[in-house]
Amino acid sequence: MTESIRLNRIGTVFSGLSFPVSPSRVTSECGDLTVRLAEGSVTVGEVIQQSDSYRFTSSDDLELEFLNLLPRSAVGEPFQSDGDA
Numbered sequence: 133m134t135e136s137i138r139l140n141r142i143g144t145v146f147s148g149l150s151f152p153v154s155p156s157r158v159t160s161e162c163g164d165l166t167v168r169l170a171e172g173s174v175t176v177g178e179v180i181q182q183s184d185s186y187r188f189t190s191s192d193d194l195e196l197e198f199l200n201l202l203p204r205s206a207v208g209e210p211f212q213s214d215g216d217a
Contacts, residue, residue, distance in 0.1 A: 136166040136173070139206065142198060145176075146191040154187050155180045158194065169206040 137145065145162055163177025182201045188194035 136168055138168050142167060143191060143195045146194045151191065152187045152189050155183050155185060171205045
């Protein structure tokens with residue numbers, strides 16, 4: 133069974149890696165991890181394969197790149213915020 137986490141926990145996973153780290157190393161260490169999104173799911177490997185970076189210098193750097201590579205629908209309906217009510 134493949135491990136699965138919510139998107140808001142991805143930083144915890146990335147903080148366990150040794151930095152700097154290459155995309156291929158991220159994929160080998162946690163590429164099979166499934167991340168549940170607002171609509172659907174992806175694996176860490178699927179997302180990181182899209183990156184043009186040759187290395188990540190910190191867990192924050194990796195997390196930012198990961199989040200930037202996700203589709204807009206990953207976090208819910210576009211342009212909607214609970215804070216606007």
